[in-house]
Amino acid sequence: MVQKTLILLICFSFVVAFFQGDVVEANKIALPKTVGDWRRLEPPRIIDSSNIFKYMNGAGELYLGYRFKHLEVFDYTDENKNNILVELYFMETPDDAFGLLSLDWGGEVVSFGDASENGSKQPPASPVRALYGAGLLRIWSDNLYARVMALRETPASKQAVITLGRAIVANRKSPPEPELLKALSPHMGSAWKLRRDRVCFFRSYLVLNSNYYLSHENILNLDHATEAVIAPYELVSTAGDRKRCQFLTVKYENHARAKKALDHFRKAYLPEYKEELSADSNNSGPSLFKLEDGWLGYQLMGRYAAIVFECPDRKSAGTIIENNQNGLTRNQ
Amino acid sequence: MKNEKYVLTRRDFIRGTIGTTVGVSVLGLKWPDAIAKERGTSLVTVVRNKNAMDSSKNVDSAIVKKMLDEALVKVTGRKNSKDAWLSLVKPTDMIGLVPTGHLNPTHDEVVDAVKSSLMDAGIPRDRITLAQGGADAPKECTALIALPALKAHWLTGIGTVLKDYIMFSGSPSSYHKSDSAKLGEIWNLPFVKGKTKLVLVDALYPLCDKGPQPDPRYKWAYNGLIAGTDPVAVEAVGLKIIEEKRKTMRGEPWPLSPPPICVEAADKVYGLGTSNLAEIKIEHYGWDKDLLL
Numbered sequence: 001m002v003q004k005t006l007i008l009l010i011c012f013s014f015v016v017a018f019f020q021g022d023v024v025e026a027n028k029i030a031l032p033k034t035v036g037d038w039r040r041l042e043p044p045r046i047i048d049s050s051n052i053f054k055y056m057n058g059a060g061e062l063y064l065g066y067r068f069k070h071l072e073v074f075d076y077t078d079e080n081k082n083n084i085l086v087e088l089y090f091m092e093t094p095d096d097a098f099g100l101l102s103l104d105w106g107g108e109v110v111s112f113g114d115a116s117e118n119g120s121k122q123p124p125a126s127p128v129r130a131l132y133g134a135g136l137l138r139i140w141s142d143n144l145y146a147r148v149m150a151l152r153e154t155p156a157s158k159q160a161v162i163t164l165g166r167a168i169v170a171n172r173k174s175p176p177e178p179e180l181l182k183a184l185s186p187h188m189g190s191a192w193k194l195r196r197d198r199v200c201f202f203r204s205y206l207v208l209n210s211n212y213y214l215s216h217e218n219i220l221n222l223d224h225a226t227e228a229v230i231a232p233y234e235l236v237s238t239a240g241d242r243k244r245c246q247f248l249t250v251k252y253e254n255h256a257r258a259k260k261a262l263d264h265f266r267k268a269y270l271p272e273y274k275e276e277l278s279a280d281s282n283n284s285g286p287s288l289f290k291l292e293d294g295w296l297g298y299q300l301m302g303r304y305a306a307i308v309f310e311c312p313d314r315k316s317a318g319t320i321i322e323n324n325q326n327g328l329t330r331n332q
Numbered sequence: 333m334k335n336e337k338y339v340l341t342r343r344d345f346i347r348g349t350i351g352t353t354v355g356v357s358v359l360g361l362k363w364p365d366a367i368a369k370e371r372g373t374s375l376v377t378v379v380r381n382k383n384a385m386d387s388s389k390n391v392d393s394a395i396v397k398k399m400l401d402e403a404l405v406k407v408t409g410r411k412n413s414k415d416a417w418l419s420l421v422k423p424t425d426m427i428g429l430v431p432t433g434h435l436n437p438t439h440d441e442v443v444d445a446v447k448s449s450l451m452d453a454g455i456p457r458d459r460i461t462l463a464q465g466g467a468d469a470p471k472e473c474t475a476l477i478a479l480p481a482l483k484a485h486w487l488t489g490i491g492t493v494l495k496d497y498i499m500f501s502g503s504p505s506s507y508h509k510s511d512s513a514k515l516g517e518i519w520n521l522p523f524v525k526g527k528t529k530l531v532l533v534d535a536l537y538p539l540c541d542k543g544p545q546p547d548p549r550y551k552w553a554y555n556g557l558i559a560g561t562d563p564v565a566v567e568a569v570g571l572k573i574i575e576e577k578r579k580t581m582r583g584e585p586w587p588l589s590p591p592p593i594c595v596e597a598a599d600k601v602y603g604l605g606t607s608n609l610a611e612i613k614i615e616h617y618g619w620d621k622d623l624l625l
Contacts, residue, residue, distance in 0.1 A: 059486070059543075062486060107549065152388060215340060216339075219339060269342075
């Protein structure tokens, strides 16, 4: 405990020493005027849904696919014109900010609270809230998603980027991961294992397609009222062969919407199978189909739709759906 | 049931039936195979120099100019860059240069090299203009030089050659969703069609994932220029480089998602060129380490 307090005190002293000059309040985020050799340019650019495409072209759809409120953009520059870009994406909920981080779990884990986690490349047990790689720091902090990027990475720029990250998260809450993730079964006995480092939370079919392409149309009726997770399960044989399937689950506002969406999915994705879902489909077992890329299974579970793709056999498809059923129904 | 719209899905790609289904489902158009059968081989030239950028990613303008000259000569088969340009454009043309404006933009050094090379060929300075922007920009030009930067794109798989003209449509956001496969139609707008004389892709420092937003983890020093007169063939070669880089990076297949169907559609539906690598002659000059082709 004494050691931990000492580390925190050292970190705080470092921040004070590294920051010089005034700070600016950006929705309660205190960004320093200078950090190392970098000086903040004024004023920040404020971007909302009306001008996001002008700022970032089609990348704007990514943020609009979540519940986006607005973006604040700060530029820092040093005397050699090496810039650091700070983008603060204010989202409606912590889940939305988490979703943006979950698009890519690559990079070094950065923890602003526990120095022992810094630099680890292993997925830690506690939620990852910041990742750094090649000059880019990405942060999930409460309802904020932040990108802090040095266009030219050097040891000094990395230090400045991390310092800015620390300033961004200071005094902000650290809510847990979305509830939907807790429903995922981490493994099926000693066989299929969830790839935690590939779990993605989203609400938009465009985001789904960027992770796992399903269709150019919105065949699962995804929108801002839905919550969805896609995650691969992997099976590694003793010979080292790796099999992977994709598990997708969507939480709808109610059972009727879930049923309607799953019917839409079935018609679009399995047009050769004409049968409508029965009203009590959630009480029966999963529907299983042999397709071109393996076995597909789906099941309606109250307000949830669960689908698994690319399973090597019928049994695996059924097992993965059924093993996730407990968690999902507990979350109703 | 016969009137129900066919929805393009993952299964179409796995079956290999993407060709016809793109036409009838996403685009609402027939798939004119005849276009492909009438074409010859397309030539795409890749020129690389390992010193085109230094370790800090500063571009060497003199080397880029040499790379450009070499690319021009190889693409056109002429003896020097002046003759090459004059086989592509006329001194009386109003020549519009169309670089990627921002978010992994085309390097200024590449744009400047093209400008100075054109002037060296006898094109008056006032006949060269930057044509990136809305629909009015290409209307003022009689010739266009596409100068996009090579990058993956999270909405369309790739966001390089075909996407370079998206602002000419006047409504770029209309191509963000299911209509992203239709990017080729912009090249057939009356004030764009037939004007593109050269496609020169800045592949000095490409981006192989998460585009168009820059993400330095997925950028690498390829130090190349990719050139040709067939925009779809040049796009297909850039696509191949990106796909191979992704595979190398992860050590396993890492396909672009969503799949870049706009490339095949540009070929099969809009007749802009060939997307089939087997029909593309790729000539490479210079540095060959990690060529990815």
